[in-house]
Amino acid sequence: MFDHVQIKVASLAESLPFYEAVLGSLGYKNVFEIEDVVVGFGTSTHDMLEISQSGPDAPLSQFVHIALVAKSKEAVQDFYETALAHGATCNGVPGLRDYEPGYFAAFVIDPNGHNLEVVYRDSNTSTGH
Secondary structure (H helix, E strand, O other): OOOEEEEEEOOHHHHHHHHHHHHHOOOOEEEEEEOOOEEEEEEEOOEEEEEEEOOOOOOOOOOOEEEEEOOOHHHHHHHHHHHHHOOOEEEEEEEEOOOOOOEEEEEEEOOOOOEEEEEEEOOOOOOOO
16 A cells, blocks of 8 residues: 655654664665665655654654564564564553454654654454454
8 A cells, every 4th residue: 555654753863763773673774875864764665664853843753653574573572572672662562462363563652752663463363454
């Protein structure tokens, strides 16, 4: 459905180490960049999360909840631990959720206040909404 999604951060330079680490833990890499303006992470320029420098008078993105795909429960755990080690706060420890069978996820609040979820859907039990 989406080609890309963009969120605004207070400082791109300060936010990049966090996003490089947590998105790298899921296998996503820097696929697009306009220096000091925006960096896109994903598998291609047609499947990416863009992190963008907010302007001096522009507000940060607010009330953002982005769910990222993990390939395993271990990848969810790794993302969670990497995020906490890079300044995120816990918003839900890794574990099964009652949203649907096989929905294993973790939630963190990034240093800019964005709610990031990482989810693994067990194909043997998930209904995949």
